[in-house]
Amino acid sequence: MDTSDDLRFDRGDGTPGRLRRQLSRLLGMTSAQASRVASEALAPLGAHKAHFVVLAVLAEGGPASQSEIADRARIYRSDLVAVLNELAEGGWIVRAPDPADKRRNTITITDRGRGRLAEIEAVLDDVNDRVMAPLSEAERAQLFSLLGRVNAHLASGGGASPAP
Amino acid sequence: MDTSDDLRFDRGDGTPGRLRRQLSRLLGMTSAQASRVASEALAPLGAHKAHFVVLAVLAEGGPASQSEIADRARIYRSDLVAVLNELAEGGWIVRAPDPADKRRNTITITDRGRGRLAEIEAVLDDVNDRVMAPLSEAERAQLFSLLGRVNAHLASGGGASPAP
DNA sequence: CCGCTTGCGTTAGTCCCACTAACGATGTAG
């Protein structure tokens, strides 16, 4: 299998070898492309990726406070506010004050929300499939595993700069 | 055993399975972390990643016009302007009008520029190493290969949405 | 020569994302 496609990317043509060694560059480019594909696929639905994330968290973890959602969904509480507003406006979640602790809101996914989640999930699964089209099943698993390990390592402070 | 660590990441605990299936999410998180590590490492030098990219292109490809650089470095011409200004201010490149075509500038890397490139490269190589610390050599190659293939696929329009 | 189109560098500005700071209201500990 040769690289006969007219990719304008990292092929032998003009890309210096130094650049190809940089993981962060490759990650960045790939991430940007994948993200773009996903966003474009969700656009017709009027949905954002954050919607999916939050709905998934609520569907699988049950009702939760906003900071709980933020923790689980790996979203900042500050950004979560707008997302929840949009989701509430669509009737996909309910934001109700927690009687036990008046600081908290208890967020619950609605039935419509579950439908919405399924809808979004279908789109994103398809996107995932298109993005990873050139990879076999085993390779996809490999990619997830490798990325996951790097990610976990970085998340646990593994990449911090050494003491000065 | 509580999750008192402040890894707010994907560790099986609260992250729904649906989210873990999404490559773009994993890519995004990992890319953001890696990018952050790189930026922090470059900060003490007063350097940006774009500096590295442009210097590398010039060092390996020889003098070039700005749009040529933009093509090779996979940067937008509009963004390139500021980068070249900074590089010129540091004396790492020279921007001279092309006598053959007065619309063009010919950009050339200086000796100081080559020194700067080496300096930045050393930092970034170290970053790369720290980021991929948990992976063996073979696994790193695997990761590059897999990412590269996905990236190439996306770059050649592989992930476009089907006709509506 | 004249107009037309194309490519070049530049300016400005948009959108999205990760991230921080601060604040009022509420809860908790001493």
Place this chain on the structure above:
DNA sequence: CTACATCGTTAGTGGGACTAACGCAAGCGG
């Protein structure tokens, strides 16, 4: 009661990808 921590919220930063439009120069067809 006082001091402090937490919750939701608002606002704003910084960077990266990307677009639009402009002035200028080159090239081409007539």
